[in-house]
Amino acid sequence: MVDILHRVGIKAPVDAVYKALATRDGVAAWWTKDTQGESKVGGELRFRFSAGGVEIGGVEVKVVELDPSKQVLWQVIGGPDEWIGTKIGWELRQEGEYAIVLFKHQGWKEPVEFMHHCSTKWATFLLSLKALVETGKGAPAPRDVKIDSWD
Amino acid sequence: MVDILHRVGIKAPVDAVYKALATRDGVAAWWTKDTQGESKVGGELRFRFSAGGVEIGGVEVKVVELDPSKQVLWQVIGGPDEWIGTKIGWELRQEGEYAIVLFKHQGWKEPVEFMHHCSTKWATFLLSLKALVETGKGAPAPRDVKIDSWD
Numbered sequence: 001m002v003d004i005l006h007r008v009g010i011k012a013p014v015d016a017v018y019k020a021l022a023t024r025d026g027v028a029a030w031w032t033k034d035t036q037g038e039s040k041v042g043g044e045l046r047f048r049f050s051a052g053g054v055e056i057g058g059v060e061v062k063v064v065e066l067d068p069s070k071q072v073l074w075q076v077i078g079g080p081d082e083w084i085g086t087k088i089g090w091e092l093r094q095e096g097e098y099a100i101v102l103f104k105h106q107g108w109k110e111p112v113e114f115m116h117h118c119s120t121k122w123a124t125f126l127l128s129l130k131a132l133v134e135t136g137k138g139a140p141a142p143r144d145v146k147i148d149s150w151d
Numbered sequence: 152m153v154d155i156l157h158r159v160g161i162k163a164p165v166d167a168v169y170k171a172l173a174t175r176d177g178v179a180a181w182w183t184k185d186t187q188g189e190s191k192v193g194g195e196l197r198f199r200f201s202a203g204g205v206e207i208g209g210v211e212v213k214v215v216e217l218d219p220s221k222q223v224l225w226q227v228i229g230g231p232d233e234w235i236g237t238k239i240g241w242e243l244r245q246e247g248e249y250a251i252v253l254f255k256h257q258g259w260k261e262p263v264e265f266m267h268h269c270s271t272k273w274a275t276f277l278l279s280l281k282a283l284v285e286t287g288k289g290a291p292a293p294r295d296v297k298i299d300s301w302d
Contacts, residue, residue: 148160
């Protein structure tokens with residue numbers, strides 16, 4: 001089992017970061033605009049991604065933990081084969097003027113090339129989250145940062 | 152042992168990407184301006200990073216492999232404790248109009264918080280490499296993208 005790990009520091013109260021991770025409208029403002037479902041423990045969220053107006057992929061998750069200002073954890077129940085059963089989580093804490101975000105996308109079976117892609121892509125989305133909370137404007141799909149030929 | 156993995160696709164001939172990875176001046180244009188030493192197999196490269204005019208860290212590597220347009224591999228011989236003995240490598244191939252870059256920073260003993268930071272930071276430097284080759288202008292330190300309180 002191999003994991004994707006990231007860390008960003010966001011100049012904001014940790015509550016503001018939590019809100020951007022724990023609510024549907026929050027996630028839609030930094031990951032993908034096409035976010036549907038209910039962000040509550042046991043609820044499901046559905047994400048769609050498109051490029052040039054064509055849908056290129058989707059992900060469905062079950063919300064496993066919502067611990068205010070401390071943690072958000074999802075389990076992937078639909079999407080790319082390699083994602084099924086993996087867990088996506090954010091641990092939060094305040095450190096001075098920074099909200100520190102530790103991100104983990106855990107439980108990949110193999111370090112396939114697609115995992116390399118997703119690792120870089122998650123970094124860009126975490127910087128989108130940082131921009132959203134610090135400036136009010138994120139870069140969710142379809143306005144996301146393009147990194148390679150799979151975007 | 153845990154690894155940092157990334158993938159970017161650069162719209163350019165793979166030779167141009169190789170040159171940016173395999174030469175001192177190339178690396179200085181996307182990782183850190185303060186790059187010294189000789190990029191030849193068995194040679195050593197020294198990198199220094201500063202913030203606000205103050206040096207905040209350095210890294211030394213031995214060049215292990217230089218396989219034109221295919222691979223560059225370094226072994227870390229100086230720098231942060233967690234980096235000593237790790238290997239940093241890029242595998243390259245042409246795929247249509249894209250040069251595909253698979254990046255690995257391998258051999259971390261533990262998935263410590265500093266590894267999360269370095270994972271995100273490497274993503275920003277790989278996008279700096281992409282920008283350098285595609286547009287002629289990278290974002291090497293000290294003009295690097297800041298991601299958290301350790302930057």
